[in-house]
Amino acid sequence: MQSNYIMDAAGWDKLISEVAHSFDDLTLKRGFQYYKQQRVQAFRMVTPYRIMALVEGREDYAVSIDLDDLQESHCDCPVSGMCKHMAAVLMQYAEEQERPVHSIANAKALIDQPKLHSAPASAVPGRRGEQLKKLAALIPEATVQQWREYMALLVEPLAHTVRNPQYADRALAAITGGQPKLPPAAAMLFKLHAHLCVLESLIRPGGQPLSANLSSLGYSVGYYTSIAISELQKHITDLMKRGLPLAEAPEEWPRVYDTIAYLRSEMLTEARDRAREQPYFSACYSLLWINWITPNLSGPELYTKELKELQQAGEGLSAAAPRHALLLAESRMYALLHEDAAAIEKLHTASERPGLHPEELMSFLPPLAEAGQWRRLALWLAALGPLLNSRMYNLLDYAGYWDEAVRRLPEAEPQMWDTLSGMLPLSREIYEVQLLAYGKWQEWMDMQISSGHQPSDFRVSDLQPIEKNAPELLLPFYHQAVERFVLEKNRHSYKAAVKLLKRLAKLYKKLKREARWEVFLDGFTDRHSRLRALQEELRKGKLIP
Known part of the structure; x- marks a missing residue:
């Protein structure tokens, strides 16, 4: 917010x-x-x-x-x-x-850098300035490839500068300063390619691709370059989350096709870092289809055409090249065609080897939720859950989509529990949260006892929902913990045991089982009568006279 x-x-x-x-x-x-x-x-x-x-x-x-x-x-x-x-x-x-x-x-x-300013193409002196001026006049009718050649010429003077956030600002300012007036849809496409041009120059500063076997893109490009890439990717994501008004500008479709071809080529060859960072061009490719293309289509023809293009591109990949991006893109097309079985099969094949980022998997869910396709959403949630196997990913968003699906489709709740339990232990945190949210008090308590947890592992507020709705479930939990503390046979553990016994006394009183409490306490005291330190703590706690 x-x-x-x-x-x-x-x-x-x-x-x-x-x-x-x-x-x-x-x-x-x-x-x-x-x-x-x-x-x-x-x-x-x-x-x-x-x-x-x-x-x-x-x-x-x-x-x-x-x-x-x-x-x-x-x-x-x-x-x-x-x-x-x-x-x-x-x-x-x-x-x-x-x-x-x-x-x-x-x-x-x-702090020590001067303010950045960009000069328009018309202000660049010499032969290069004349060339830029001529190219600028052609931009409104130019192809995407010609746009990119023009952008490369604009940022050429920065080729030998350090790749950091200041470089990215300077490069974008140079391209923006050289942008002629364009209609809204064309201006958005131009802005996207300006950012992609700078992104490419950050990742491939000398025009050479990074080695595909680098373990982590973020580390290989250096800290400040990584910051610049992250910021640039955020700007690209924000831009592409806004709709592209193609209905008012159908003449821009050829540039959209060129953009698809460019991003397809880049994503199929970009390095992957075993899910530490979401691959940049793959993310842009997905955003392009989800936010800019699909809302402007009325039929499946373009999805079918893209599937053929992907299959053809896949045939040109070397045998050693990773196929995560290809399989992910094919899955995206099948999902857009509502062929969910084929789409999920592609994702399962891609996940057989490390390389898929959790955000790439999660990106299939928002379009289904926004369209209110709750049965499909439940199907995809069940399919994606076992693939979200990265411990670095927070599953709260995933649980949130289950909540949405179950709220609109109550019969999907058993499917949710089957999926979450099958994802254990990775899903433990959200599984416990969901058990409490859905009033599964017995299941939650069984999970804590079987895991060897103790009441001291929780804050009082954590146990309040159980105490309010199913207080009787806390009795074995507290009793088991008391016996564990006594077995440790030291003053500190005896104090902890007495503290729990006092909480037990309150619970028995709340449940109106005072007689049973008295029987237990008498038996407990007799059983441990030889433990003098424990007897002292029981007296201090006013549990026995």
């Missing part, structure tokens, strides 16, 4: 300067990783200058940011001074303000 308080340009520049002087570079790097992992929770603006948030670390740390004076900010973590949790919150603030996150992450390098 966006902040109600908007920071002006002067305030933003001041904040960047304060961040540069308050944080060291390593802390900003670590904060950026926390921000990317979406660890910033409960973000809210208390006043125009005060931010409150929780950041997930080894524990949940409460962070308070004073934008007027960063030195007055505070975090509950053990670090004294400015920490990565504060940095992550400031980056989240940048996102809320629709400001570039990399400006915070790269503040120390940015």
Whole structure:
């Protein structure tokens, strides 16, 4: 949710300067990783200058940011001074303000840089300027390939500069400055290719593709280049989530076809990093079909044509080349044709080897939910669940789609439980949350007991739903924990046992089983009468005279 308080340009520049002087570079790097992992929770603006948030670390740390004076900010973590949790919150603030996150992450390098300006093509002197001026006049009628040649010429002077966020800003500014006036649909396509041109120059700075056997794209291109790529991809995603008005501009379809061909070629050959990062061109290809093409189609012809193009392109791939992108794209086309069995089969084949990113799988779900196709959504949720096998992925969104499906299609609930239980232990967190949300108190309690959990593993508030709705289920849980504590035979464990016994006494009273409690307590005291320290703790707790 966006902040109600908007920071002006002067305030933003001041904040960047304060961040540069308050944080060291390593802390900003670590904060950026926390921000990317979406660890910033409960973000809210208390006043125009005060931010409150929780950041997930080894524990949940409460962070308070004073934008007027960063030195007055505070975090509950053990670090004294400015920490990565504060940095992550400031980056989240940048996102809320629709400001570039990399400006915070790269503040120390940015603060000494001059403001970036771009000169229009007409202002470039010499022969190159004349060439640009002639090309600019042709852009409104040019093909996508000609657009890209023009863009490459515009960013040519930056070829020898370091690939970092400032480079990306300069390159985009150069292309934007050289863009002639275009109709809305053409302008959106031009903007997309401008970003893709810069993305390509970041990933392949010398025009040579990265080695396909690199273990991680993010590490291979360097930290600041990785920041620039992430920011650029976010801009591309935001752009492509807006509809392309092709109905008012059918003359733009040839450029759309060229865009499909370009992204198809790029995604089939881009390196994959074993699901650490979602492949960039594959993501763009999916967004193109979901948000720009499908809403403008009235029949299946283009999907069928694309399937043939993919199959033909697949025949040209080397035997050693990964086929995840090809299988994923084929699955996308089958899904758009409502041939779900064929689509799911392709995904299962792709998942036989590591390389699919969870977000690529999850991207099949939003169109079904938005279209209200609840039976298909339940089918896809059941099929995708076992494929979401990355421990790095948060399954809360997946559980949310199950909630939507079951709310509209109650008969899908057994299918949800079968799927979630089959995904254990990976699905443990959301499985437990769903059990509580659906009032499956007995199943939740059985899971805790069978897993060897103790009441001390939970906060009191965690157990309140059980105590309110099915208090009798807590009795074996508490009794089992009491016996475990007694077996440890030390003063600390005896105190813990007495604490639980007092909670048991309250439960028996709530259940109106005071007589049974008295019988148990008498037997417990007699059974452990030789444990003097335990007897002392029972007296201190006023459980026995």
